Amino acid sequence: MTTQGxxxxxxxxxxxxxxxxxxxxxxxxxxxxxxxxxSSKRSAGxxxxxxxxxxxxxxxxxxxxxxxxxALFSAGxxxxxxxxxxxxxxxxxxxxxxxxxxxxxxxxxxxxxVNEEDIAEHNGIIANPNCSTIQMVAALKPIQDQFGLSRVxxxxxxxxxxxxxxxxxxxEAQSQAFxxxxxxxxxxxxxxxxxxxxxxxxNALPQIDVxxxxxxxxxxxKMINETKKIMHDSxxxxxxxxxxxxxxxxxxxxxxxxxxxxxxxxxQVQEVIKNAxxxxxxxxxxxQVYPTPLSAAGKxxxxxxxxxxxxxxxxxxxxxxxSDNLLKGAAxxxxxxxxxxxxxxxLQK
Amino acid sequence: MTTQGxxxxxxxxxxxxxxxxxxxxxxxxxxxxxxxxxSSKRSAGxxxxxxxxxxxxxxxxxxxxxxxxxALFSAGxxxxxxxxxxxxxxxxxxxxxxxxxxxxxxxxxxxxxVNEEDIAEHNGIIANPNCSTIQMVAALKPIQDQFGLSRVxxxxxxxxxxxxxxxxxxxEAQSQAFxxxxxxxxxxxxxxxxxxxxxxxxNALPQIDVxxxxxxxxxxxKMINETKKIMHDSxxxxxxxxxxxxxxxxxxxxxxxxxxxxxxxxxQVQEVIKNAxxxxxxxxxxxQVYPTPLSAAGKxxxxxxxxxxxxxxxxxxxxxxxSDNLLKGAAxxxxxxxxxxxxxxxLQK
Numbered sequence: 001m002t003t004q005g006x007x008x009x010x011x012x013x014x015x016x017x018x019x020x021x022x023x024x025x026x027x028x029x030x031x032x033x034x035x036x037x038x039s040s041k042r043s044a045g046x047x048x049x050x051x052x053x054x055x056x057x058x059x060x061x062x063x064x065x066x067x068x069x070x071a072l073f074s075a076g077x078x079x080x081x082x083x084x085x086x087x088x089x090x091x092x093x094x095x096x097x098x099x100x101x102x103x104x105x106x107x108x109x110x111x112x113x114v115n116e117e118d119i120a121e122h123n124g125i126i127a128n129p130n131c132s133t134i135q136m137v138a139a140l141k142p143i144q145d146q147f148g149l150s151r152v153x154x155x156x157x158x159x160x161x162x163x164x165x166x167x168x169x170x171x172e173a174q175s176q177a178f179x180x181x182x183x184x185x186x187x188x189x190x191x192x193x194x195x196x197x198x199x200x201x202x203n204a205l206p207q208i209d210v211x212x213x214x215x216x217x218x219x220x221x222k223m224i225n226e227t228k229k230i231m232h233d234s235x236x237x238x239x240x241x242x243x244x245x246x247x248x249x250x251x252x253x254x255x256x257x258x259x260x261x262x263x264x265x266x267x268q269v270q271e272v273i274k275n276a277x278x279x280x281x282x283x284x285x286x287x288q289v290y291p292t293p294l295s296a297a298g299k300x301x302x303x304x305x306x307x308x309x310x311x312x313x314x315x316x317x318x319x320x321x322x323s324d325n326l327l328k329g330a331a332x333x334x335x336x337x338x339x340x341x342x343x344x345x346x347l348q349k
Numbered sequence: 350m351t352t353q354g355x356x357x358x359x360x361x362x363x364x365x366x367x368x369x370x371x372x373x374x375x376x377x378x379x380x381x382x383x384x385x386x387x388s389s390k391r392s393a394g395x396x397x398x399x400x401x402x403x404x405x406x407x408x409x410x411x412x413x414x415x416x417x418x419x420a421l422f423s424a425g426x427x428x429x430x431x432x433x434x435x436x437x438x439x440x441x442x443x444x445x446x447x448x449x450x451x452x453x454x455x456x457x458x459x460x461x462x463v464n465e466e467d468i469a470e471h472n473g474i475i476a477n478p479n480c481s482t483i484q485m486v487a488a489l490k491p492i493q494d495q496f497g498l499s500r501v502x503x504x505x506x507x508x509x510x511x512x513x514x515x516x517x518x519x520x521e522a523q524s525q526a527f528x529x530x531x532x533x534x535x536x537x538x539x540x541x542x543x544x545x546x547x548x549x550x551x552n553a554l555p556q557i558d559v560x561x562x563x564x565x566x567x568x569x570x571k572m573i574n575e576t577k578k579i580m581h582d583s584x585x586x587x588x589x590x591x592x593x594x595x596x597x598x599x600x601x602x603x604x605x606x607x608x609x610x611x612x613x614x615x616x617q618v619q620e621v622i623k624n625a626x627x628x629x630x631x632x633x634x635x636x637q638v639y640p641t642p643l644s645a646a647g648k649x650x651x652x653x654x655x656x657x658x659x660x661x662x663x664x665x666x667x668x669x670x671x672s673d674n675l676l677k678g679a680a681x682x683x684x685x686x687x688x689x690x691x692x693x694x695x696l697q698k
Binding site for chain 2: 196199205243248286294305316318
């Protein structure tokens with residue numbers, strides 16, 4: 001480490017996650033020597049302020065990564081596929097926030113509170129999991145460690161910001177039109193580029209990302225496959241239903257789990273969650289205390305409430321898990337991985 | 350039956366469900382001789398148009414039910430508790446849309462497509478189930494009949510109209526304020542009369558109705574207990590998580606079920622749903638076809654989509670169930686019960 005810090009590139013700096021990436025670097029006072037803001041050709045030329053200095057966004061090319069030590073990618077899977085290896089070739093370690101390499105057996109998929117040690121195995125690329133997966137495994141890890149975990153069934157309540165800035169704008173404009181008694185033709189959600197679009201304002205769409213041949217969406221399969229990889233247990237049964245909802249920030253999840261041990265109490269589950277890193281227990285129903293998307297927005301933690309025992313299965317528990325999808329679900333987790341690379345001297349292989 | 354029809358009272362005629370009750374009576378051309386619109390003292394005096402005739406709403410008292418044959422109650426549990434037996438005493442049969450008598454062993458709890466024959470056992474009162482229960486059991490009944498049913502885990506996505514007209518107004522006003530960058534103090538949701546209120550606009554609230562001692566909400570316990578009663582199987586394992594969301598009409602439900610028979614295909618489940626009364630299969634993910642709250646609003650059916658097999662449990666299936674909570678979830682089902690009373694000569698005991 002130089003005393004001044006590291007040369008850092010942020011790829012996709014003008015996007016919804018890129019913006020949070022810069023906020024997080026600033027908030028965590030990340031040791032930066034040179035900062036390079038990169039984007040598609042279309043967004044190049046924009047100016048962005050970071051710690052009082054104005055940076056001009058440049059088009060990301062293979063040569064952009066000369067002399068970069070850490071590259072944070074969040075510009076879509078195709079950009080990562082085209083440029084991540086180019087960055088690695090030039091000596092950078094890439095933290096990639098797309099689905100491009102997540103299931104690649106040579107690429108660690110990391111939530112630092114869950115499997116930080118996997119970062120040590122990297123070959124230049126570390127993948128940041130899907131937003132809805134990150135918050136769930138952060139909440140499940142302390143349960144797995146203490147009581148074992150055999151089954152997860154999750155139904156999600158996901159914010160539009162997970163679909164990017166255009167989806168955020170669509171919800172805002174559509175909501176306004178609806179309240180004025182007008183209709184605005186849907187153009188983005190559920191999935192930009194798909195044939196059918198449906199209104200999101202005052203609605204719920206049971207489709208996030210494209211459908212796979214097995215009838216599940218890609219988002220659902222990400223939750224299923226990534227959970228097993230991050231938790232190092234291909235035997236955990238995971239089922240997911242992912243739903244897009246009309247709010248801007250934070251994903252919420254109704255999670256049913258079955259643990260291995262019998263006779264575990266709600267208080268024991270609450271206790272391990274309370275003591276877990278990065279997880280905050282907000283669970284006092286007598287006083288109507290539980291997390292909501294609005295209460296979690298802007299905070300880096302994963303919030304858990306509504307912990308209760310299944311009434312039929314003595315090993316079953318229900319949880320309500322909420323986190324800011326752009327922070328812990330994306331930017332915050334990526335920067336945590338970068339910090340771990342530095343702290344553990346894992347940048348050089 | 351007189352040739353002119355029946356003397357019908359609608360109790361709670363000025364409420365959100367009462368309004369749909371009148372719309373449904375009109376739409377179904379229900380055989381009415383005299384129509385009596387009743388309400389609390391506060392709403393008495395309002396005028397309501399029905400089939401071109403203006404009716405003045407009167408305060409509901411025991412004497413209001415003299416000469417009434419069918420009384421449709423939807424004015425809250427306390428009104429039903431105070432007046433339903435008074436109506437029965439005077440010869441009326443009550444169809445009650447509150448939770449007052451649902452779990453009373455002497456009161457049939459009925460979704461006509463599921464257990465119409467239970468109406469015959471009435472002692473003057475028939476209970477209309479909770480809105481979120483009705484649509485779920487309508488979708489599950491054909492599955493239970495054909496394949497057996499041992500386990501249900503549901504997470505709901507519920508519209509604000511289930512919490513009444515004030516909640517609808519709150520969502521509308523709060524959404525408008527939010528879009529203007531203002532904040533509006535929450536006063537109604539999640540539960541009118543509770544200590545804490547939270548914003549519903551662009552948010553999700555994991556509380557519907559008050560919390561019980563076991564950590565579940567009353568809404569969740571309604572789904573659990575009512576399902577077993579309606580489906581005549583106290584052994585079915587039912588778990589529920591109920592969430593209020595920022596849309597006006599229709600509840601959606603992510604439902605996981607385990608059937609008794611093995612080797613059942615998705616196509617077989619789709620087929621029995623397609624052939625069930627009152628249930629419409631909208632399930633073609635290749636063309637992004639699935640129901641949403643907006644697409645179901647204003648329609649009397651229960652819509653089912655996203656049918657898929659669990660990837661770990663060969664007897665497990667996932668469904669997405671959507672219906673208009675004020676129609677099939679309340680008014681439509683109540684009027685169906687009243688029609689069945691007439692059709693089957695079950696009015697007189």
